[in-house]
Amino acid sequence: KMKFSHQYGSAAGGYAWRTNQNDSRLWILLFAPASLIYGITPNPVLAEDISIESTSQNDTEGENAFGLRKIEDGSVVSNIHTSKWRVFTDSGRDYFLQGKLAEAEKLFLSALQEAKEGFGERDPHVASACNNLAELYRVKKAFDKAEPLYLEAIKILQESFGPEDIRIGVAFHNLGQFYLVQRKLEDACTYYERALKIKGRVLGHGNIDYADTMYHLATVLYLQGKENDSEALFLESIRILEENGEGDSMTCIRRLRYLAQTYVKANRLTDAETVQRKILHIMESSKGWNSLDTVIAAEGLALTLQSTGSLMEAQELFERCLEARKKLMPQDHIQVCFL
Numbered sequence: 001k002m003k004f005s006h007q008y009g010s011a012a013g014g015y016a017w018r019t020n021q022n023d024s025r026l027w028i029l030l031f032a033p034a035s036l037i038y039g040i041t042p043n044p045v046l047a048e049d050i051s052i053e054s055t056s057q058n059d060t061e062g063e064n065a066f067g068l069r070k071i072e073d074g075s076v077v078s079n080i081h082t083s084k085w086r087v088f089t090d091s092g093r094d095y096f097l098q099g100k101l102a103e104a105e106k107l108f109l110s111a112l113q114e115a116k117e118g119f120g121e122r123d124p125h126v127a128s129a130c131n132n133l134a135e136l137y138r139v140k141k142a143f144d145k146a147e148p149l150y151l152e153a154i155k156i157l158q159e160s161f162g163p164e165d166i167r168i169g170v171a172f173h174n175l176g177q178f179y180l181v182q183r184k185l186e187d188a189c190t191y192y193e194r195a196l197k198i199k200g201r202v203l204g205h206g207n208i209d210y211a212d213t214m215y216h217l218a219t220v221l222y223l224q225g226k227e228n229d230s231e232a233l234f235l236e237s238i239r240i241l242e243e244n245g246e247g248d249s250m251t252c253i254r255r256l257r258y259l260a261q262t263y264v265k266a267n268r269l270t271d272a273e274t275v276q277r278k279i280l281h282i283m284e285s286s287k288g289w290n291s292l293d294t295v296i297a298a299e300g301l302a303l304t305l306q307s308t309g310s311l312m313e314a315q316e317l318f319e320r321c322l323e324a325r326k327k328l329m330p331q332d333h334i335q336v337c338f339l
Contacts, residue, residue: 081118085111085125092132101140108133124167127156131171138178150175169198173213180216185224192217211240215255222262234259248282260300269308276301295324 092107112129119125134149154171161167176191196217199210218233234255241252256279263272280301283294302317 079118081114082125083118085114085118085129088114089129089132096136101136105133105136105140108136122156122159124157124160127153127160127167127171130156131174134178135174138181143178143182146178150178164198164201166198166202169195169202169213172198173216176213176216176220180220183223185220189217189220189224192220206240206243208241208244208246211237214240219258227262227266231259231262234262248286253279253282257300264304269304273301273304273308276304289320289324290328292325292328295321295328298324 088107088111092104092111095101095104095107108129112126112133115123115125115129130149130153134146134153137143137146137149150171154168154175157165157168157171172191172195176188176195179185179188179191192213196210196213199207199213203210214233215237218230218237220230221233222230238252238255238259241247241249241255246252256275260272260275260279263269263275276297280294280297283291283297287294289295298317298321302314302321305311305314305317
């Protein structure tokens with residue numbers, strides 16, 4: 001079993017993950033010779049703060065758009081249908097990223113039809129087109145339309161590449177996300193676990209994308225009330241980021257914030273304080289006090305210190321936060337008045 005770092009708290013439970021240092025940096029593994037639109041993104045849908053309610057609002061942002069990579073391969077057999085598929089897919093992706101979902105839907109539907117006619121009904125390009133359309137329907141919360149498309153995409157990929165291909169791992173992650181936003185936690189857990197297994201085998205247990213799926217699985221476990229198991233995975237996903245030089249990234253910060261929130265909710269205030277001090281140190285070093293992110297980090301720590309009876313330090317932090325907010329915001333702003 002892996003030895004977890006306990007600098008943020010204690011972790012226990014059945015989720016212990018063997019690690020290695022071989023980070024393959026396999027960001028986009030597409031089938032040869034033709035590229036699917038499936039891509040492995042370091043930051044999936046479901047924002048790192050696990051704000052499920054806000055997921056759909058953020059999903060049209062570029063880094064959160066699963067599988068909507070622009071097609072760049074030139075090796076696809078060319079005919080009128082494949083040419084149209086390419087144009088419809090790229091245009092649909094562009095509209096999707098602009099938040100123009102109605103236009104994107106029409107183009108993705110056309111791309112799916114052209115993929116079937118140009119490549120064949122069971123070709124992986126059809127799986128790609130199904131996935132793109134499913135992602136769009138998920139963002140629109142048309143879940144009844146999205147689910148069969150996800151499942152069809154996975155079935156085609158399994159037929160084409162076998163059950164352990166990385167593209168299937170990506171598809172499993174997408175499906176886990178689909179179930180998570182609906183709070184279908186058992187289904188989400190199943191598919192995140194399957195995705196994690198494939199990504200660990202193909203990408204390696206030190207890979208950032210592997211850690212990303214691990215983080216989402218931890219989220220599901222936490223929502224299921226399996227706090228020890230989820231903590232172990234939260235800590236490990238953070239450790240992997242840190243070992244890859246991403247310890248100061250906003251992705252890591254968001255994970256640390258969420259971990260701190262779980263500690264506060266569990267009344268583990270000493271552990272929460274440790275994490276919050278780390279967050280504040282990172283924010284002070286990277287952004288200084290001319291950033292609301294730093295102020296917010298300090299306020300979170302101050303509240304925890306107040307709860308633990310460290311009133312003097314809490315007061316000093318609150319006063320510093322007030323001074324920073326006065327410089328950053330209008331004097332009559334409600335957040336300045338509140339402080």
